[in-house]
Amino acid sequence: MRTRGAGYGLVAALGSLVLSALTVPAASGTASGPAAGLRADPPGPETRGTAVAAERAAAKGVAFGPCPDSEGLPETVGCGTVEVPLDYADPDGTRITLTVSRIAAAGEPAEHQGALVYNPGGPGASGMFFPLVGQLDAFKGIARAYDLVGYAPRGVARSAPISCEEPSAHIKAPSGSETYPSRSFKRERVAEARAYAEGCARRSGPALRHYTSLNNARDLDVLRAALGQERLTFMGASYGTYFGALYATMFPSHVRRMVFDSAVHPGVEKIWYRSNLDQSFAFEARWADFRAWVARHDDVFGLGDTPGAVGRRYDEVKARLAVEPAGGTVGPAQLQSAFLGAGYYDDYWPARAKALSEYLRGNEKPLVQQASPKKEWAAESENSRAVYTANLCNDAPWPTDWAVWERDNDALARKAPFETWDNAWMNLPCAFWSPPRQRPLEVRTRWGALPTVLILAAERDAATPYEGAKELARRLKGAVLITEEDAGTHGVGGGSNDCVNAYLEDYLVRGEAPVRRASCAPHPEPDPVSLERRLPQPVLPRPAV
Known part of the structure; x- marks a missing residue:
């Protein structure tokens, strides 16, 4: 899944600075107590380890102070850290540190609804920039109600980073791409994929197996506790919707409000091949x-x-x-x-x-x-791809027989030549990944397990096809789907569609959502002349990913 992170509407708009239907109440700002959820994560050592880590984090909290210069964030943003177990089955063993960023709510104390935590996807993207969205018109009302909290997930940037190759090798250019690859080209790329997988194992060592979507969901619960939140308010985009859905399945009683923007199809049979x-x-x-x-x-x-x-x-x-x-x-x-x-x-x-x-x-x-690859982005880009590869390869079984990849992608390229083989090369290291691999968790909740959650989707999104949003809405009972019709931008919340943004604010600030679903007309097509002068910079992971 060649993702570039999402939440694009947020990041694109930030580049210039340094989401009416019948409504029903969603979750209130003060409700508490367990919900009758479906515990798809059966009690076991990881479940107990998460509870231990969360208890520790709640006692310690997050000491926010000035951000390191390396984050490139203004002085208005505070930074801190949260400790999580590398292996949740052994919470007293090795611990890693996640970096966190925050801007406190801008409104009056009576308006305050706690922390809104954001993840932009990837895997491999950092959300440390997120607190800056309070400067955007679409987020000003939300910023009055919430502390805006971003973080770098495990493996990303300064959060126990992992690596699979030298950054200079990662951005080496020029390089070839064949729409219908020859046998010799295939042999070269298979060898490169094998070498890349071996490099990940060699450079990151035994810790590599703990970089997974399930652990990202567990980390999110520890972060919730560290922030002093009895229940989590979360917005995830692209891949962030997948481990957000895992979180909703594993910890339904810990959910206050959740926004899933550009949703990954959660079906076990889809993850990830x-x-x-x-x-x-x-x-x-x-x-x-x-x-x-x-x-x-x-x-x-x-x-x-x-x-x-x-x-x-x-x-x-x-x-x-x-x-x-x-x-x-x-x-x-x-x-x-x-x-x-x-x-x-x-x-x-x-x-x-x-x-x-x-x-x-x-x-x-x-x-x-x-x-052209940007040398100044080399280390970021290499790290992003390493995290991407580790999460996807660890999460699920992949075909280990090259003949399966060749058969499936040759057949698909006859119908969809533009991206098929380049996407295959991106993911082929998973064919040579060292075990163990997980079985994906079944994402599903019963009626009443969750408060209302909001799903945002563009009908022609290619990175996370629209069927994924519909399937997530079916599985998370009581979810509300907001569709931007006949549009394809990946990551729509906080972007240029005022209708989508109104639903987003109504939900997060006032706890209101349509009964089941609603639609918005598409945002305008780009102007062929004027927009080229204000093109936003790419979102992490960088284009090399």
């Missing part, structure tokens, strides 16, 4: 959306007046870069990664189309600027 095949198929439709938009603006870009013509120009550029990389650093793989971003976020469309157009006119500078 089938999810990636579904994602690659969905990107084909989103790639078609981008090409259709470019074709409608042929007067601006000159790349052709049909989606097919635009696609042929892209293929032409990809072939030329295989012979002569742009700027010595942008080959077919770097081009593919840059244009994959257009499948995630339509705000990228103007700049990507302009870069393609300029390259074909003899000016490679915009393409080099947008697609």
Whole structure:
């Protein structure tokens, strides 16, 4: 699942600074006491270890103070740490430290509803930036009611970081990408995937097996306790919705309010091999959306007046870069990664189309600027991919026979060529991962187990296809689904859709949600000229991931 983190609406809007239907009450700000939940995480050593760690964290709390310069956060943000067990079956054994950030609620004491904790997904993305969203119009009401709390999950940044290769090797460029890979290309990439998996085991050691989605959910409960919250108010995007759903299943009585933005399909049968095949198929439709938009603006870009013509120009550029990389650093793989971003976020469309157009006119500078790996991001990007790989490979069984990967991806590439094989290469280290591997937890709650939770989804999202949001709503009984119709941006809360943002604020601040579901019209398509000048920076994990 080639994710770039989500919560894109939040991060994109922050770049310029340094979510009406019949409503019913959701969870109140003061309700407490256990709910009659379905304990899908049976009592065992990890369950007991989580309770021990949470009790310790509650007693210690979080001592917020100035943030280290390395976080790049302004003085208005406070930083602290929380200790969690590396292995929850052994809470008295090795402990690791997670970094946490916070800005206190801006409203009057009577408005205060506790802490709102956020995770942007990945796996491998840090949410340390999150407290800054209080500066956005869409979040000002929320920021009055809540302490805005971000954190870096285990493995990420300064939170017991893991690594699989040297950062310089991770961003090495140019590199190749073949839509229908030859046998020799496949052999090279299989060897690279095997070496990468071996590097993860060698560089991170025995601790590597403890970087899992279940442990991310347990860490979240320890963080809740450390923040002094009897029940958790949480917003997760993309992958953050998956371990958020695990949390809701494991700790239903600890949930106050939860927002799932751009939801991963929670089905055991999907985690994670089938999810990636579904994602690659969905990107084909989103790639078609981008090409259709470019074709409608042929007067601006000159790349052709049909989606097919635009696609042929892209293929032409990809072939030329295989012979002569742009700027010595942008080959077919770097081009593919840059244009994959257009499948995630339509705000990228103007700049990507302009870069393609300029390259074909003899000016490679915009393409080099947008697609070249950034040396200053090398360590972050390498760490993000290491965490991504560790979580997904540890979480579930994967096919270990290369013939299965080759059969499935060859067949899919005939229907969805744009992203299929590049996505396969991203995840192929899981074929060579050292055991043990977990069995995914069945995400499901009974009626009455949870307070109302809110699910936000864009109908044409490719990174987390819409069926995942519908399935999560079916499994978390009483969940409310808000759909941005005919739109495909990944991560919609706090973005440019006022209708979605109104539902988000109504839920978090006033505890109100539609009875079951509601829809919003799509946000406007990007302007082919004006938006290119304010293109937001990529969201972690970086495009190399």
